[in-house]
Amino acid sequence: MLESDFHRGRRLRMSPGVRTLVRENEIRPADLVMPYFVAETDDPGFRKPIGSMPGQFQLSLDQLEQQVAGAVANGLNSVLLFGIPKVKDELGSQAYADEGIVQEAVRRLKDRFPELVVITDVCLCEYTSHGHCGIVQKGGEILNDPTLELLAKSALSHVRAGADMVAPSDMMDGRVLAIREALDDGGFVSAPIMSYAVKYASAFYGPFREAAESTPTFGDRKTHQMDPANSREALREAAADLDEGADILMVKPGLPYLDVIRQLRDSFEAPIAAYNVSGEYSMVKAAAQNGWVDEERMVMEIMTSFKRAGTDIIITYHAEDVLRWLNR
Numbered sequence: 001m002l003e004s005d006f007h008r009g010r011r012l013r014m015s016p017g018v019r020t021l022v023r024e025n026e027i028r029p030a031d032l033v034m035p036y037f038v039a040e041t042d043d044p045g046f047r048k049p050i051g052s053m054p055g056q057f058q059l060s061l062d063q064l065e066q067q068v069a070g071a072v073a074n075g076l077n078s079v080l081l082f083g084i085p086k087v088k089d090e091l092g093s094q095a096y097a098d099e100g101i102v103q104e105a106v107r108r109l110k111d112r113f114p115e116l117v118v119i120t121d122v123c124l125c126e127y128t129s130h131g132h133c134g135i136v137q138k139g140g141e142i143l144n145d146p147t148l149e150l151l152a153k154s155a156l157s158h159v160r161a162g163a164d165m166v167a168p169s170d171m172m173d174g175r176v177l178a179i180r181e182a183l184d185d186g187g188f189v190s191a192p193i194m195s196y197a198v199k200y201a202s203a204f205y206g207p208f209r210e211a212a213e214s215t216p217t218f219g220d221r222k223t224h225q226m227d228p229a230n231s232r233e234a235l236r237e238a239a240a241d242l243d244e245g246a247d248i249l250m251v252k253p254g255l256p257y258l259d260v261i262r263q264l265r266d267s268f269e270a271p272i273a274a275y276n277v278s279g280e281y282s283m284v285k286a287a288a289q290n291g292w293v294d295e296e297r298m299v300m301e302i303m304t305s306f307k308r309a310g311t312d313i314i315i316t317y318h319a320e321d322v323l324r325w326l327n328r
């Protein structure tokens with residue numbers, strides 16, 4: 001057999017320069033969205049470590065501003081905000097209060113960093129006393145249609161405060177349409193919606209619920225979040241959200257659902273975001289803290305896998321670290 005008769009794939013792997021030359025996918029700083037947890041507190045300087053997410057904190061407004069300043073200096077383009085209110089009630093009223101913590105955080109960040117893309121998570125679970133994403137009926141059922149109005153009010157209040165984009169994560173049916181109508185009626189036809197279109201009922205959200213203090217006091221989220229066994233259903237959800245007016249489709253979690261990202265990429269033209277969620281972050285951090293893995297290499301490989309699967313936007317708690325590594 002002649003040498004030229006078989007494929008010599010190694011030819012293009014022999015030097016860093018050639019490997020770079022033929023590299024198919026790359027992380028751009030602007031691909032990254034960093035999530036932050038902002039807490040309503042009278043204590044300036046409040047910076048509470050989240051035990052299950054090493055390196056992540058609940059932050060007061062001033063601490064948030066300081067943290068974001070450092071990240072922006074490193075090239076951070078976008079943030080995703082979650083609020084932890086002082087008081088919770090049955091209807092999650094702080095989610096749509098004009099002086100709510102997320103609304104204040106948006107005003108603060110847009111004032112200091114006008115160029116920063118500020119995205120807000122729209123849901124009720126951080127704001128309700130029962131920890132559910134919607135209005136709960138006696139007996140425990142989460143009511144769909146009555147919840148839509150509260151979600152739409154929340155989204156509108158975020159955009160009124162200056163948010164560049166809203167990201168509904170509740171998984172109620174029809175929420176994208178309800179939010180689109182509320183934004184349009186409010187005069188915000190240009191504010192995009194990044195829909196958590198394909199959101200699975202996942203064990204990977206565990207650490208987030210500690211971070212956001214949003215664990216449901218009873219039951220689970222399986223009547224609205226998707227069954228991890230399904231992927232045809234993901235296409236159905238994505239199509240419905242696009243019809244309702246979603247501008248960006250999100251898949252969540254990320255890593256265990258790369259196949260779903262690829263299917264969406266091949267089926268739709270809209271930008272696709274992957275949410276590399278809390279449990280994915282915590283797995284890497286725990287292994288790295290034990291010295292079992294090389295954190296930087298592992299994280300960059302994970303980020304690259306999102307791009308390879310067809311992701312445009314990566315929402316990740318590793319964003320600040322990745323920016324630092326890319327800048328080196």
Ligand code: PBG
Nearest residue numbers: 123169170204205208277278279
């Ligand atoms: C709220 C919300 C959750 C996440 C984002 N928005 C939690 C949940 O649905 O229980 C998860 C994010 C993460 O795990 O990093 N609906």
Ligand code: ZN
Nearest residue numbers: 123124125133
């Ligand atoms: Zn929720």
